[in-house]
Amino acid sequence: MSKVVADLLYSAEHEWVATDGSGPAAIGVSAVATDALGDIVYVDLPEVGSAVTAGQSCGEIESTKSVSDLYSPVTGEVTEINDAVVADPAVINSDPYGAGWLFKVSVVSEGPLLSAADYAAANGGEL
Amino acid sequence: MTENYTALYEQHKEAGASFTDFGxxxxxxxxxxxxxxxxxVRNAAGLFDLSHMGEVWVTGPDAAAFLDYALAGKLSAVVTGKAKYSLICAEDGGIIDDLISYRRGEEKYLVVPNAGNAKAVAAALTERASNFDVVVEDVSEGTSLIAVQGPKAEEILLRLVPVGQHSLVTELKYYAAVEVGLKVNGTEQQLLLARTGYTGEDGFEIYVPNAEAASLWKALLETGGGLGLIPxxxxCRDSLRLEAGMPLYGNELSLEANAYAAGLGPVVSLAKESDFVGKAALTALKEAGAGSTTGRKLVxxxxxxxxxxxxxYSVLKDGVVxxxxxxxxxxxxxxxxVAMAYVDVEHSEPGTVLEVDLRGKAEPFEVVALPFYKRRK
Structure with missing residues (x-):
């Protein structure tokens, strides 16, 4: 079963959000998503300074077998993107909750987000 | 769709495989x-379960003449021990399947269709056999097929073959097959070993009764693990065959496809003396040239x-599909x-730069000669 990390929030589209209420929130995709996608070979991230809207596509993730839209789980302004995963997308597979983070957003509002327990239960993930 | 499970399903589950429906x-x-x-597979070796493929024996005094009639290739010209890639076509030239046939004797062939087409091929062969002295026997259900593919394939296989039979393997040519003893669980099994594959690498395919399949699978993994063999x-079978420029039935080939547009003209033997199913249509298609039906050919x-x-995805030239x-x-x-695509013949020359509509954004792609990848010999 795919791993779900406890202290994160999750969207139904399999993005995770790490927020401590102060600085920008880090966003990535869950292991449920990376396991389903297979080996990720290309990632297209929103530009720094661009506005993203919760629930809307802001990029794409391409694996050997398929391509999926990347949805922003929050509304706000992109403050940083992870250049390391653009250069080596395999990091998203190997460490989806750590070094495989995708971008950071200065959050204006959150979309509907699930607790780790609810997300794991809904997607057969393992806490 | 009916779900079929190969004799190796439990092995795959234990190994943590994720599964997909295929055919x-x-x-x-x-x-x-x-x-x-x-x-x-490119650097060492991979172990594949191909038990979903079909196996149909064609035996009898008319076996060669029958396959010359039923298939597009000239199977009578295949010498015993060799194999041939061919097509089974409909009367209108449409492709029912692409398949490999092994000649196992003067009056004996093994025909191997794709999983999803196995029943259709067996049915077509049976129907076409009515005027020939042959027996068509579909043994797909009881037969497993295990492939070892990659540069280390021969070395791995030899570890299961008694030394006295090593030369049978080392001297086996590509697209040939031989009965060889394989040591599995301490006993030697006589199995049909073919030097064929769908990966662009050297490799072997082993036909094995279902009851012995798991033992052979485990023996290969155990002996090959040290040489880099993994299931x-x-x-990856799809990415390997695509790099090798090999068509996949259902993608590049179909009942609507035309052998000449698909680049399979050399597989069709219009020169053979006897009539064969689809000959008239294929003759007309050849005369009309690639692109005659849809204006397109495979590149x-x-x-x-x-x-x-x-x-x-659509292929574009100056914004036009x-x-x-x-x-x-x-x-x-x-x-x-990399990709394969049917494109208008006028834009099919290698070096031509086209675009592909990638979800709303046109990205440049260049027509290149197939295959994309060729192994060093």
């Missing part, structure tokens, strides 16, 4: 990383950017996107 079969898509599996799923295209083309992608993905070996 009505639950098959391992990948065990861990399909990229790692792809590279293992490999259908995901390889190489992405000049990083994003990959996928099946059914001139073709459609049949298979495509990032090439793990080459590091750039």
């Amino acid at each position: 009505g079969w639950q098959m391992p898509l990948k065990y861990d990383s399909e990229l790692a599996e792809h590279h293992a 490999a799923g259908l995901a 390889g295209i190489k992405g000049l950017g990083r994003r990959a083309a996928r099946g059914h 001139v073709g459609e992608v049949t298979s495509g993905q990032p090439s793990p070996t080459l590091g750039y996107p």
Whole structure:
């Protein structure tokens, strides 16, 4: 079963959000998503300074077998993107909750987000 | 769709495979990383369960003449021990399946259709056999097929073959097959070993009764593990065959496809003396030339950017649709996107730069000669 990390929030589209209420929130995709996608070979991230809207596509993730839209789980302004995963997308597979983070957003509002327990239960993930 | 399970299903489950439906079969898509599996086959070896493929024996005094009639190739010209890639066509020239036939004796052939077409092929062969003295026997249900593919395949296989029979393997040519003893669980099994594959690498395919399949699978993994052999799923099988420029039935080939447009003209033997099913239609198609039916032919295209083309994406020239992608993905070996596509003949010359509509954005792709990847001999 795919791993779900406890202290994160999750969207139904399999993005995770790490927020401590102060600085920008880090966003990535869950292991449920990376396991389903297979080996990720290309990632297209929103530009720094661009506005993203919760629930809307802001990029794409391409694996050997398929391509999926990347949805922003929050509304706000992109403050940083992870250049390391653009250069080596395999990091998203190997460490989806750590070094495989995708971008950071200065959050204006959150979309509907699930607790780790609810997300794991809904997607057969393992806490 | 009916779910079929191969005799190796439990092995795959234990190995942590994720599964996919393919031709009505639950098959391992990948065990861990399909990229790692792809590279293992290119650099060491991969172990594939191909038990979803069909196996149909054709035996009897008319076996050769019958297959000359039923298939598009000249199977009577195949010497015993050799194999031939061929097509089984409908009367209108449409492709029912692409398949490999092994001549196992003067009056004996083994025909191997694709999983999803196995029943249709067996039915077509049976129907076409009515005027011939042959027996058509579909043994797909009781037969497993295990492939070892990659540069280490021969070395791995030899570890299970008694020394006295090593030369049978080392001297086996590509597209040939031999009965050889394989040591499994301490006993020697006589099995049919073919030097064939669908990966662009050297490799072998072993036909084994279902009851022995798991033992052989485990023996190969155990003996080959030290040489880098890992189980490999259908995901990497698809990327490997695409790099090797090999068509996949359902993507590049279909009942609507035309052998000449698909680049399979050399597989059709219009020169053989006897009539065969589809001959009149195929003769007309050949005379009309590639592109006569749809105006298109199958080509390889190489992405000049990083994003990959996928099946059914439109191929454009100056914004106008001139073709459609049949298979495509990032090439793990080459590091750039590769695809096969049917494109208008006038835009099919290697070197032509076209675009593919990647979800609303046109990205440049260049027509290149197939295959994308060829192993060093």
